[in-house]
């Protein structure tokens with residue numbers, strides 16, 4: 001045992017095996033990991049009375065560095081069949097939008113400067129014009145996410161006042177976003193009406209008191225009630241509500257596409273007479289993370305001036321990305337569409353061709369199956385569509401296959417259904433088909 005034979009940190013740092021990690025993790029972090037591994041190794045050989053083996057130590061260091069790299073935010077391959085997958089970053093942005101936004105991001109911009117008169121400007125810039133053109137509505141406001149949008153709306157209009165919400169809509173959406181809790185947090189008083197499956201217009205009207213400020217309609221994002229269920233007709237509700245009571249809709253997904261089962265468009269609610277409609281920018285709309293609030297000008301103005309707005313306002317990147325995205329949407333540009341729109345545009349043969357393209361390497365072990373893909377990300381689970389997926393039929397524990405796929409670089413994320421690994425080509429980008437094919441080839445060969 002000759003502890004001095006352990007290579008010095010500086011030497012390790014300059015090894016060609018280690019240098020790539022300077023780029024991935026930064027030199028100080030690589031150095032810290034090496035020091036820690038050396039300490040561990042020193043203890044290990046003392047305890048076991050071994051001689052120094054720098055090759056062994058190198059392998060320990062590489063494993064530790066690799067593990068650290070897994071924490072870095074990086075692209076992954078989505079083979080889950082869920083287009084807007086919250087764990088996988090929701091909507092991917094069109095590359096063109098990112099490129100178009102980069103100049104204003106990396107230089108100074110007129111974020112809060114009015115270039116017409118040189119005075120302090122409005123952060124929203126041209127966005128209300130674009131949003132109103134795309135969705136309808138009079139005015140618009142951007143906040144960090146939809147949860148913030150609802151919080152701000154409640155804070156501004158319902159603090160200490162009653163908000164009527166259907167029992168069927170008191171939902172938990174994803175991680176920790178519960179309607180009753182967000183109401184309580186903003187100081188509003190929840191007044192629930194109807195039953196889990198039925199709420200009528202009269203249920204709402206009967207619940208109105210002198211202290212009622214708002215009716216809040218919440219899109220049932222992650223569940224729906226099969227069978228005997230009915231929600232109040234929003235057009236009737238809007239007509240019958242007393243003028244001083246706000247009708248607010250948490251639409252959730254930002255959907256503006258017709259024909260998605262169970263998903264009404266944002267326009268639908270605005271046309272129906274909602275005073276405010278809010279939704280996420282990074283679900284079906286396919287933009288950056290944001291909460292978008294549309295509605296009447298005077299109401300939006302109250303929100304703009306609210307002190308909490310300072311807490312919820314997004315960074316410049318959000319405004320610029322949404323602006324660049326909406327230009328393509330307004331131009332109906334076929335080359336720059338949301339992921340959801342892109343996938344919906346393809347006929348079922350396209351789905352089958354993709355699945356065949358992968359399965360061809362081993363048709364007996366990779367079998368084509370009829371499956372459904374989901375829009376996902378807190379849109380209605382009714383939004384399911386036919387696709388062709390691949391079932392991996394090999395005598396290896398499915399969890400092991402999932403792990404092998406995940407260990408690929410980039411990671412491939414697939415799912416297990418009924419003890420079988422299922423690969424959904426529908427959510428792959430075109431240039432990922434070949435990669436998935438290669439990895440499956442390797443797994444089958446072992």
Ligand SMILES: *Cc1c(COP(=O)(O)O)cnc(C)c1O
Pocket residue numbers: 145146147148173177218219220221250251252253279280281290291377378379
């Ligand atoms: C997703 C969703 C939210 C939360 O939106 P975030 O942008 O994630 O804050 C709230 N309400 C509904 C109906 C949703 O679908």
